[in-house]
Amino acid sequence: MGVHPRALDYAESLPDGVIPDESELTCGTRIEPGKSYGFFTDTTLCIGCKACEVACKEWNGLPADNLGLTGNSYDNTGDLGANTWRHVAFVEKIGSGDDRAREMKPFQSNWLMMSDVCKHCANAPCLEACPTGSIFRTEFDTVVVQQDICNGCGYCVPACPFGVVELSLEDGKAHKCTLCYDRLKGGLEPACAKSCPTDSIQFGEIEDLFGRARRRVEDLHGKGATDAYLYGAPDTPGATGGLKHLNAFFLLTDRPEVYNLPVAPTRASDRVRPSFLTGLAAMAGLTLAAAALMSAGRERGR
């Protein structure tokens, strides 16, 4: 992508204020309410620099946590949570113990790195579970928790099929990635995508992103990287069990489980009907049995 012609209007290093529709200059996308936006995270481009993690914490004012070393490669963040909305996973494909590889193919990375995030599911289980309406779908087709409504019931937490949303014990509310709702309103590209130096995280209109991602997969296949595939695009792993698609989807090169993702996650609310109707049927049967026993007992008792 070349430099946008409008960029020349803002050549000074300290602009006076917010650049109108700045996202057009940084990622070629104009942000308009009513359209669907999302992330395409191309893990083959990730270098594990964690700029996205830092940018997210900075912009959203999230406190640091998990200070310490996990011993799991360079991943000292661990997982997504109330205070971590981007998380870079590090997978070292060199085996372990006696299986540790001694020779490696030249010019091949033996690392898998992936910047994980809330998937902003098309049929978001967290949203469907929320009894207060605190979790809602924004005008940008993203999924956001309204902090002034959440009462900390915690039902969204086990509903999410990706273990994303979490309750904070500090304030008793649920927190997760907002896809920078405030920035989108101001015409800014989300902080993580803007800070990503390799464009591993790409922000844009979701249909554009799907197209871009498919072309990228074909491109990679053409180069011999036949392992590349999409996770969370329509009809691919991750977009299963009624989830339709994920507004934040990924390009992966190994089994989803390797990156801590389920291959066929499901829409939790699809289980409400079978369970509740079966339960009511059982109660109807028990009521009949109770009625029979009550009356029969009375006959005998006479």
Added chain:
Amino acid sequence: MTGRPVTAETMPGLPVEQTAIPHPAVREWNGETYYDLASLKPSPFDWKIAAYVYVAGLAGSSQIIATLADRLGDGRDETIVRNGRALALAGAVIGAPLLILDLKTPGRFYNMLRIYRTRSPMSFGSYILTGFGVASGLTAAAHLIGERRADGSRSPMRRAADMTQVPAAFLGAGMSTYTAALLSATSTPLWASAPRAMAVQFGTSAMATAAAALSLGEQIAGDPENSRRLDGLAAVSAAGELVASAFAEKRHHEAGVGETLRKGPIGTSYRAGALALGLGVPLACHAINALSKRPSRGLSVVGSLALLAGGMVMRQAIFQAGNKSAERPDDYFRLTQREPEGAKPRRRVDRAIEGRRNGRDPGRLP
């Protein structure tokens, strides 16, 4: 590993390559996890919600039994009616604070009634609880004011109580079992793997514990005949629960997720507390009583107490085991190797879309 492997046949839509290189998403899962870290977050529900499930079931089913006793009874069931209505109200009165105390921002509990959502048992369950509480409160209050007259006729107040008890009983059926839907409609492997069996488990346990509590009341009131009928109901329900538990275990096994409920201290308390003490002992006690000419009061009381204790152990064990299963990535990944129960498209148009999709050329990337 149980469950079907993910291949192009079992998961249509997966991209398949023409080359001999196995596609990474199509090759079988070899048990890889990400440093064995959890892939899900466990629910923040603790013993309070498990206790609520128990109390809600007991209260809901008590209202059903009270209603049946009132409709079908001949006046000698009056204590069942009274105790049942009192238990129903007590359940709503104890249950609501248990739920509210488990909120992390309890001051905002009223937001539960801010919207209504059929896809969220936490949402429609709040309405069931509210409606049940109101109807049971009215029933119990009117009952207290208008006891049946000595000649067996009913005062206007008592008739009002008899009217409000009908909606209360219907909501009682919901109270007895919606909590299973609440658990199943999550991604927690143990709960998600057996939505139907768990609903029956919770429902039958609700009826069994309600019958047991009311049977104890009859023993105290000195009516062994009534106790015997309630014990019969308790035994039938407990037998149903035993079957449902077996089905649930089969489902867990098929999905490869049952270990947290089978092993360790939780497994022991589930087997010894919920199954042996909670179902085996009462079934034995009530069976002996049913067969003998002179039923023993002691056996009936022991059976009822065991049932009541077992029901609580069962809920607590299922909660703890579920939360633990959410922290085990291999449980979740085993479960998600297959399309789970209950995800089949319901509407004709969805099935049509699904059908068209399955006919697509799988070699092309979508």
